[in-house]
Amino acid sequence: MTARTNGSNGLARVLPLSITGLSIAGLALAAASSCTPYPQPTDRDWRTYGGDPAGQRYSTLTQINRDNVAQLTEVWRFAAGDEGGVQTHPLVVGTTLYGYTSDQTAFALDAATGRELWRFAPGQTSGQAARGMTYWASARDERLFVSNASFIYALDPGSGEPVAGFGDGGRIDLREGLGRDPEQNAVFPTSPGTLFRDTLIVGFRTAENAPAAPGDIRAYDVRTGRLKWSFHTIPHDREVGHETWPAGAARTAGGANAWAGLAVDTRRGIVYVPTGSPVFDFFGSNRKGDNLYSDSLVALDAATGKRLWHFQAVHHDLWDRDFPSPPTLLTVTRGGRRIDAVAQTTKQGFVFVFDRVTGKPLFPIEERPVPAGDVPGETTSPTQPFPIAPAPFARQQLTEAMLTRRTPAAHADALARFRTMRSAGQFVPLSTDRDTIVFPGFDGGAEWGGSAADPRTGVLYVNSNDVPWYTRLVPNTVARDAGPGERAYRANCSSCHGADRGGSPPDVPDLTMVGSRLTAAAIAATIVQGRGRMPGFPQIAAADRAALVAWLASGGKAPVGDRREVTSTGGTAVREPYAISGYNKFQDIDGYPAVRPPWGTLNAIDLNTGRYLWKVPLGEYPELAARGMRNTGSENYGGPIATAGGIVFIGATIHDRKLRAFDSRTGRLLWTGDLPFAGNATPVTYSVAGRQYVVIATSGARDKKGPQGAAYIAFALPDRRGGRTAAAPAARARGQ
Known part of the structure; x- marks a missing residue:
């Protein structure tokens, strides 16, 4: 896939924000209607990770909209642990909400009140992230698939009891069936599987160094737990792609795993798989070649596991540039023709957009020459792919002019250290003699929270980390x-x-x-x-x-x-023959990013044209805001959701502990809600008994200086139906 480019890698221009949404007329209308019931939505749940199998994170609900979102208030709270991170994007099926506590115990709540219904603790503990669950139902049966450690359990959604006929006593062990000793396999299903008919398709997280499990994509029967098919992301001998690895790599190599989550076109029966980097992350003398299907978006026949097409975004990855987010399926208009597309965001800040049937890029992609490495034994790829459009949603190369000006001392320190480092843009191989800037950083660009899309307009909403990191190789x-x-x-x-x-x-x-x-x-x-x-x-x-x-x-x-x-x-x-000197954030002398803001952004990209509609800073540091340095943006983990009410909801920011609502047309901030801990998760929205709710999981794990704990927080408009008022926020479910 080759094309021509103008070489632009700057940020998109921030478009002027029109004064819509909460206009004077809108405020007057809201005030005039303050004593009347809100429009009643059709009850709608959120029964799929990402909102639907396409991963659009979109809701048709409109009760909460641009004109009234400022009236949202907390209506219930559920305590979910004293420590540890909760990154869960919960499910809501009917009137029941399903989620995880900070120790990966599964639970069910009344979605309208937060009252606990049941919880399932399988016996072993797990410190792994648990980002979601999978719900399946037929005319006669239903199951809730949850994870803990290396296992996937099938539970009765009504009781939380394991389904005895599934796998071995209600669970399957993902360490098995990979062609290696299961005891050696570090396998953790941190993101939930996706469904195609009666098939559960899963990926997993594995180790970052050897021995690591091979990242096979596997499909299981939802009723029995029987393995239906496997796709080898590290091709076996004579399979297509095996020539991009050393001989016999399938027996010893690891990684190329799909840890971020999947999306599926249920009408066509195609599952879209974003894969990770191969092991070792930063040195590849033991894996010469491009290493298919690592760092790739792979389209598979969901019924058989047969490869339909693939695109590799990083050849012979030496930067841990794995795909960090699930794909998003949407429909765009190009040349007057409607095209079903798949969009994939990256750590580099790129968006790749393809025809989801053929794999043809909808915007040109150019293979550009990149620097060669100088570490003995390493063979780097001479080129890497760059999309011509959309423009990157994160900055691509750190320069002296971009260094912090927060204080003279901070700038002087950052400048002195910067001049000892290499900063030459994307795909610069690490060296042993000095630090190399990686910008955006190892957690840069998009992250695991995923993107949201408005299926009516073809607009993609993606949040981004925009801070530099650095490291070097050191002999191990x-x-x-x-x-x-x-x-x-x-x-x-x-x-x-x-x-x-x-x-x-x-x-x-x-x-x-x-x-x-x-x-x-x-x-x-x-x-x-x-x-x-x-x-x-x-x-x-x-x-x-x-x-x-x-x-x-x-x-x-x-x-x-x-x-x-x-x-x-x-x-x-x-x-390993080499290690890295650490995952080092390039920070100033006071611990803030050593680059000028914004340090985190929220972006709206029209995928019909590849142009940005708007870009706004996301988050801030309370102590800097108190001194007048507002809207700096901050690192953020967790993604957005979009609604037909014209709202983009997102938490994600680490330090300010806020849930925010933006006007989806303009990027204007319409409302902020206080959270007890950081909302490092993707929210959901749903309606029960005619009332729309927004719920987000929160936890303090990423901000050790802030309060510690975990809780799910629910917001809704004041309940004025029949003169009734919503329960006060103090009426909280404790989940004991």
């Missing part, structure tokens, strides 16, 4: 007299936490004093189960895990012990 060597604990750390932990165990707080914790914060048992449990951003490492052999725990708990001063090489459970050495 150990002293000759190092014991098994230190060797286990080098093999499994140093790529994230660094050779010195210092991490990149708060995203990657400092482990130098972890023994003072956690017991040995807690450290061991975290290693096996993972926590938050960290995948679990069940593949580390028990003896090596015990040595690693002792070494960490002692601050790296445990007895040397024997000098044997660290092994996985199956006996395969796992130490």
Whole structure:
């Protein structure tokens, strides 16, 4: 797929915002109608992750609209844990809301009151993110598929009890059936599967270093749990794409997994799969070639798993530039013709748009030359794909002119450090001699919350992180007299936490004093189960895990012990030849991004034309706002939803703990609602008994300086039907 480009990689111009929505006339109308009932919506639930199988995150409800959204108030609250992150996009089926607590316990609530109906705790604990569930129903049966650790359970939605006839006692183990020892497979279904008829299609999260599971896409019978088909994202011998890997890679390579979620065209029977990077993330001497089907959007026959078409967005990925979001299916108009399309957002800030049947790009894509690497043993791809349109929704290259001017001291410090780094745009291979700027960062551009689309207009709404990160490659060597604990750390932990165990707080914790914060048992449990951003490492052999725990708990001063090489459970050495110096955010001396704002944005892109309708900052830092530095934007996790009432709802921002409502036509901020913790999740909207609600999961995990805990918060308009008033926010379900 080649094309020509003008080379533009700047941000789209912010269009003037017309004064609509909450106009003077609109305010007068709202005031005049304040004593009359709101328009009654047709009851509508939210029974699919992403709103529908197409992943549009769109609702036809209009009771809450541009003219009255400013009257939203909190109507119930459900406590969901004392610590840990909740990233759940809940489901609402009929009058019941389904979600997860911070320890991945599933629950059901009365969607109108927040009263708990049941909860399901399977026995094992999990520190993994749980972003959603899958609901299936036929004329005679219904099931709710939930995840915990490496398992998918089929529950009775009415009682929360496992369905005995599904899999093994009500669950399937995703570690099995991958052609490897299941005990070695770090497999976690953090995003829910999607449905095609009576088939549940799933991906999963896996380890970021070897041994990692191969990212097979698998389909299971919803009634029995029987495996129906598998698609090998690391092709087996003689399968199409195997030539892009070294011989025999399917037996040892890992990753290329679909962790972000899927979308399905139910009419055509096509499932769209965005895949991740191959292992190792930042060095690929063991995987020479383009490495299909990593970093690819793959269209599969949903009934058989047969590949229909694919597009690879990063060849031989060395930057962890996996697809971070589920695809979004929508229909656009091009040349007077309606085209069913699939849009895929990226960490680079690109949007790729394809004809969903043929895979033909709807905007040209150019393969551009990119810099070669200089690390011995590495073979980089000479070109990478760049879409001509839409323009990137995040900045692409950090320059001196873009450095922070927040204070003279902050600017001077950022400038001095910037001049020691490389900053040459996209796809610059990491070096061992100095830090390389990655902009947008490793969590840059789009994220797992997904995009929203208005099916009536073909407009895509996507939020973006717009801050730089940096890192370099460091030889992953150990002293000759190092014991098994230190060797286990080098093999499994140093790529994230660094050779010195210092991490990149708060995203990657400092482990130098972890023994003072956690017991040995807690450290061991975290290693096996993972926590938050960290995948679990069940593949580390028990003896090596015990040595690693002792070494960490002692601050790296445990007895040397024997000098044997660290092994996985199956006996395969796992130490990488290189690690990275850390996932380092480029911050100023006070901990704010070292680049000029905006640090996070919300964007509306007309995919009929590829042009931006508007771009606005998303979020702010309360302490900076108090000093007059408003609307800086901030890092954000979780996505938007759009409604026929003309609203885009989004939480996502870390520091200000707000849910916001924007005018979908102009980007004008219409309302903010206070949250107890950050709304690092995607909200939902639904109606029960003629009343529309907006619910978002909140948690404090990403802002350690803020309050800690987790809760689901529901908002609605004041209930004026028949003169009744909504229950006060203090009437909260505690979920005990």
